[in-house]
Amino acid sequence: xxxxxxxxxxxxxxxxxxxxxxxxxxxxxxxxxxxxxxxxxxxxxxxxxxxxxxxxxxxxxxxxxxxxxxxxxxxxxxxxxxxxxxxxxxxxxxxxxxx
Numbered sequence: 001x002x003x004x005x006x007x008x009x010x011x012x013x014x015x016x017x018x019x020x021x022x023x024x025x026x027x028x029x030x031x032x033x034x035x036x037x038x039x040x041x042x043x044x045x046x047x048x049x050x051x052x053x054x055x056x057x058x059x060x061x062x063x064x065x066x067x068x069x070x071x072x073x074x075x076x077x078x079x080x081x082x083x084x085x086x087x088x089x090x091x092x093x094x095x096x097x098x099x
Contacts, residue, residue: 004072005072005076006056006057006059006060006068006071006072006075007056007060009052009053009056009072009075009076009079010053010056010057010060012079013049013052013053013056013075013079013082014049014053016045016049016082016083016086017046017049017050017053019086020042020045020046020049020086020089021046023038023042023089023093024039024042024043024046027039027042036092038089038092038093041085041088041089041092042085042089044085045082045085045086045089048078048081048082048085049079049082049086051078052075052078052079052082055071055072055074055075055078056071056072056075056079058071059071059072059075
């Protein structure tokens with residue numbers, strides 16, 4: 001892992017969190033959430049990306065190098081899960097797949 005990637009993880013995960021919240025709101029407004037599981041997957045993505053943002057922030061704010069490395073590695077792993085969720089959401093919406 002690139003040293004001190006917490007800033008990049010924090011920036012990207014918070015932007016993707018905003019994207020997921022827009023998707024979730026759009027699904028609720030259009031009542032599309034009643035016919036698909038996309039909103040549940042989007043909710044999971046929101047939680048995962050929020051956790052990744054929090055852990056990245058904790059890594060930036062920590063003074064202990066061991067804690068910094070631990071927070072950063074965990075944030076990176078959680079971020080990958082969030083990216084996979086966002087990919088699945090985008091794929092499902094783009095191809096109008098109803099789970």
